Amino acid sequence: MLPVRVARAVALRAGARRVVPRAARFAPSTLAARSVNQRASYSASRTNDSTTRAAVIQVLNNIGSKREVQQYLSHFSSVSQQQFAVIKVGGAILTEHLDELCSSLSFLYHVGLYPVIVHGAGPQLNKLLEEAGVEPQFEEGIRITDGKTLGVARKLFLAENLKLVQRLEQLGVRARPITSSVFTADYLDQDKWKFVGKITEVNKEPVQTAIENGYLPILTSMAETAEGQVLNVNADVAAGELARALEPLKVVYLSEKGGLFDGDAKKISAINLDEEFDHLMAQPWCKFGTRLKIKEIKELLENLPRSSSVAIIHPADLQKELFTDSGAGTLIRRGNKLLTATSLEEMGDRNKLKEVLVRDREVRDARATVDRYLEFLEGRDFKSYYDESMKALAVVLKPAADEGYSTLATLTITKSGWLSNVADNLFAAIKKENPSLVWTVKADDENLTWFFDKADGSIVRGNDIMFWYGIAPGENLNKLMNEFTAQGRAMLGESNLESRLHRAAQIASGNLKAHFASGSVANQARGYSTLARRPVMGTARSSAFAPRAARGYATTTNPNPPYGKKHASNDQRSRVALIGARGYTGQALIDLINSHPNFELKNVSSRELAGQTLKGYNKKEIVYENLSADDVREMEKNGEIDVWVMALPNGVCKPFVDAITEAKQAAPREDSSVIVDLSADYRFDSSWTYGLPELVKRSAIAQATQISNPGCYATAAQLAIAPLVEHLGGEPTVFGVSGYSGAGTKPSLKNNVEYLTNNIVPYSLTDHIHEREISNQLGVNIGFIPHVAVWFQGIHHTINIPLNKSMTSRDIRQIYQDRYAGEKLVKVVGEAPLVKAISGKHGVEIGGFAVHSSGKRVVICATIDNLLKGAATQCLQNMNLARGYAEFEGIPPMD
Structure with a gap:
């Protein structure tokens, strides 16, 4: 486990970095005393700013889980401040993305992290030289820098440095320009490149002093000779040399593209050089700049601690890259070579192996349990997977004659193993050799999201979760699930637990309550013995060539973590009462429940x-x-219903809700019933949970007992606007057209086919309730203009969105693809989607992405079936989550 420095952690929680006085080294005692007092005063002021830091961390929690944010904050604060990160900023970033850059750096600063910034100014220099009538010249990709070019470059670099510092200070960030005295260089080749330098020495002291005094150091990539001659140095080279001197956890190259891309123009999420370098170099698409960049990064990382990594990322996504498992750009690390063995003898030192197996166990008989487990493995058909340092170790039992799946009997991973992504390499190797696998995890495991992403399905039993992948629904899966639930009702040694699957789990754990485990952030024992359950938000980062751990949710899975509340058992269906079943939505929901295995x-x-x-x-x-x-009150008192669905018109369901609430208060029960209201009555009531799983935390829905189902228009509009909220430059306008089923079954002009034929009917052109709903949920004002047309079901939105900066259609589409990657019921398409293609489908299609010539306005189209994802399907999603079933159980896929 990486050490977490207690003093630093306390300072972080208080909202400030710990300041260590070092002034005595640099000045006479009087100056030292003054410097220490100044720094102590600054530290106190930062410590009092806990509100700002709390707000920043809350924003971070919105891009990742609380576990991820805390884990990475602890990781980054486990080293000295100058060893957090070196960030290289190209000139194009300073020109085109200054606001995103400064916003990201401000986040890091206010959360107590101090990256070292090294910037270039290449594009700006080219422009200035052209304006001065000087044609830029390059040799072997390196700029030839004569005296005139150097003079222009020196002045430009100072101006760009000051611009960045001033913008940061406007955001409340103390930044210090460092434009000399860090890089010492010799001429690279004076005859060939003139005033271009090769760095020979890095002086860390100005960087360290700036950070200790509470400043972000902002460096230019200029260097000086020993005699004081200024030399031009490539910013990538300067950042690399600085990284070699500081040995940071992260080296970040900010890029407009946001990462490296493979031959199919897909962003590579992660590269493990030890495993993949040779394979990468052999790829036909790996050439020119991409090939050179990977080779240079490999050379850099070979001179850094193995814990260091390089990230290539867009500045707007810096927080996501640093604080989530999924990241956002391309992460490159040396990785760890994986070893395998099929016997204990092949694994080498038995005592070392025992220490690895014991390290996460907190029970008193840990060593005795490990001895029993190793005795169990003797003679068994198993394969172990591990790295050289055994940060990660897995033991997989091969299938018995009557089983079609392998069993993950042990998985132990240290904190550094999680953070260096050894876990992903390990699981990719397991999956390659084991087409089907079963394992169990404790419900309070802090890395549940990672396991969810690896599984196809799951089932909950008390505080245990059984996961699996590669096992098709049918007799074998049903048997496995029944055995798992039966195990919870039995004691060790009973005959119905004599299967190899359960014996492995028991022997590996010693008892049913203390399983073998991987090391969690809290260093608690966690159980991974044999069995299963499935994913939440967030994607574990995958290797560029390993099978990607998709965020999509299989229909046999349980995507919300077990919150210890009301998970339905495997052998009893949840009972549903549908109040108001005459309408189209009620009928659609009846059809879904009819084919659902767990609702009746x-x-x-x-x-x-x-x-x-x-x-x-x-x-x-x-x-x-x-x-x-x-x-209804009496039925609730008697505990007859598990889920109440209110499919009533607006303003009608309150007496029923009040009756259920009164009955709950009069006769509370442990397994509380759930109310899902399809009307608009409670969509603005903060005591109810808004049930839009793609935008609202699924964990909140899973714990809710009162869920307001979003409106059909509102669902599609929110999903179509949400990814661009931070980029809005004005009020979006939604032009919506619905089929006449949206007008309900009560006769009116809006569902009169004769009236609608060859017609389109506008209505409620301002202040429509969905206008308020969308604005309320997104936190921004929108305009909504509804219409009804002659088709029966389906909605089309054409949405005009002003932007606060110039963007391309590709940029915007990528934002949507990243935001909804793996969301089973949201499909991002290139062309504008059509109503006839969404009618009868259970999701939302978003496309179009037509950008105005100014780059400051985009038109996006979205379609949804108003009776399904706009009502009944979404209701079933919420019911599944609230009752502990797989979110998409009983919901057909979109395609």
């Missing part, structure tokens, strides 16, 4: 249809009732 309709209420038999529902015969609020 118990009561269906409709005043007009009372006494008639419900058609289209095959699980059992249901007769429509006309339930009153009093009926």
Whole structure:
């Protein structure tokens, strides 16, 4: 585990970096005393600024999980301040993306992290030289810098440095320009390149002093000879040499492209050089600048600690790159060579192996348990996977004759193993050799998201989660799930636990409560013995060539983590009461529940249809009732219903909700029922959870007992605008057109086919309730103009979005693809989507991305089926989450 310095952690929590007095080294005692007092005063002022830091961390939590943010903050603060990161900023970034850069640096500063900035100014220099009538000249990619060019460059670099410093100070960041005395150089080749330098020495002292006094150091890439002659140095080279001297955890190259791309123009998420360098070099697309960049980074990392890594990232995505497992650009690290063994003897030193297996266990009999486990492995058909230092170790039991899946009996990973992504390499190797796998994890495991991303499916039993991948729905999966739930009702040694699967779990753990585990951030014991469950938001970073751990959710999975609340058991369906089933949405929901394995309709209420038999529902015969609020109160008191769905018109369902609430207060039960309201009655009530899983934290929905289902227009509009909220330069306008099913079954001009034929009917052109709903949820004002047309179901939005900066269509489309990567019910397309293609589908399509010639306005189109994802499908998503089932259980895929 990497050390976390307690004093630094306390300072971080207080909102300030710890300042270590060093002035005595540089000045007479009186000056030293004054300097120390100044720094102490500054430290105190930063310490009092806890509100700012808390706000920054809250924003970070919105781009990643709380676990990720805390883990990486601890990681970055485990080294001295100047060893956090060296960030190279190209001239194009200073020109085109200054605001994003300064915003990102301000985030880091206010959270207590001090990167060292090295910037260039190449494009600006080319422009100035051209304006001065000097044609830029290059030899072997290096600028020939004569005296005139050097004079222009020196003046330009000072101006660009000052511009960056001043902009940071406007954001409340103390920044110090350092334009000399850091890099000492000799002439690279004076005859060939003139005043171009090769760095021979790096003086860290100005950088260290700036940071200790609470400043971000901002360096130019100029160097000087021992005699004081200024020389031009490439900014990439300068950043690399500075990194060699400081040995930071991160070396960051800010890039307009935001990463490296493969032959299919797909961004490479991560590269592990030890495993992949030769393979990369052999790829036909790896040439020219990409090839050179990878080779230079490899050379740099070979001279840095193995814990260091290089990130190539767009400045706007710097926080996501630094504070989430998924990152946002391309992460390059040396990685760790993986070793494998099929016997304990092949794994070498038995005592070392025991120490690895013991390191995360907190039970008193840990060593005895490990001895029993190793005895169990003797003679078993298994394969172990591990790196040389054993930061990560996995033991996989091969399938028995009557099983079609392998079993992950042990997985132990240190904190540094998680942060250096050894875990991803390990799992990729396991998956390559094991087409199907089963394992278990404790419900309180801090890295559940990572396991969710690796699994196809899951099931919860108490505080244990069984995960699996590669096992198709059917008899084998059902048997496995039944065995897992049966295990929870049995004690060790009972006959129904004699399968190899369960014996491996028990022996590996010693008992049913203390499993073998990987090291968590909190260094708690965590159980990975054999069995399973599935993913939340966030994607574990994957290798460029390993199978990518998709964020998509299989229909047999459980995408919300177990919050210890109300997970449905495997052998009992949740009972649903549908209040108001006559409308189109009610009928659509009935169809979905009819094919859902874990929900069953118990009561269906409709005043007009009372006494008639419900058609289209095959699980059992249901007769429509006309339930009153009093009926509902009694049913809730008796615990007859698990999920109440209110499919009533606006303004009607309050008496039913009040009745359920009163009954809960009068007769509370552990497994609380859930209310999902499809009307607009509670969408503005802060005590209810807004049920849009793609934009609202799934964990909040999973814990909710009162969920307001979003409107159909509002769902599509929010999903289409949300990724650009931070880039808005004005009020978006949504031109929406719905099929006439959106007008309901009550006769009106808006669902009169004759009236609508050859027509389009505008209505509620201002202050529509969806206008308020969208604005309220996104936190920005929008205009909404609804219309109805002659088709039956489906909505089309054409949305005009002003931008606060110039952007390209490709930039915007990439933002949407990144935002919704892996979201099963959101599809980002190139062309404007069509209503006829979304009708009957369960998701949203977003496309168009037409950018005005100014680059400051984009038009985006979105389509949704108003009865499905706009109502019934979304309701089922919320029901699944709230009852602990797989979010997409019972929902057909879009394609």
